[in-house]
Amino acid sequence: MTGIVFEIQRFCIRDGSGIRTCVFMKGCPLRCPWCHNPEGISPIPQKDKFGRLYGTEMSAEEVYAAAAKDKHYYDFSGGGVTFTGGEPLAQADFLAATAKLLKRDGISVAVETSGFASVSDVEKVLPYIDGVLFDIKNSDGRKLKATVGADKDVIMRNLKIFASAGMPVTLRCPVILGFNDGDGHFDAVGKLARETENVIAVELLPYHSLGADKCDRLGMERREFPELSESDIKRAATAVRAYFDNVKVM
């Protein structure tokens, strides 16, 4: 079983508990105009205008071997491996095969997902993962569909599937002026966190323009959003905290 991976990053501390290796997988069905990893959107390897290649075909055993060499760090820090991207569920068979190898070694596995995937793809990976970082981009289904192309009902259905499987769920929420700073979105995030079983944290991810340079190099269009002030971030965090205590600004 092989898949397309565009980066394997060791010693990550922001994508789940403890020290982690992040495996960045190619392919995403969504088109978030602020995407920080635009090189992860296309499902196939691609080169930027300077000839840098994003994406390599790897076997499940190769990804396992690259990640398992840091098992010692995972063990003492409570860490593990996080599959991200791109959208890891877009390569569900490869993800399941790789996660199965890691689990066999007692390595904890997490997935960061937009939640936009079929039930069968979610069910393929569920037996092998121990936690999920689940994006909540906008509570307004029409804005979500119009801006990123996602169906809110699909995302909410999949959130329930992950949550009811008993694993810890972290809700990850970008904060983007002009997209989700109005209409009570962050109040809705707080309520969702409070009402969904096994949610352990809400992480707010303030918008930044770091993906812009990569989009230029890849010849991709990108929409810019206003920079956030401290008070914008505080307002979002306060709205969530009215319903749910464990809110982190990343």
Ligand code: SF4
């Ligand atoms: S879901 Fe994530 S990887 Fe996909 S386009 Fe949006 S931000 Fe980028």
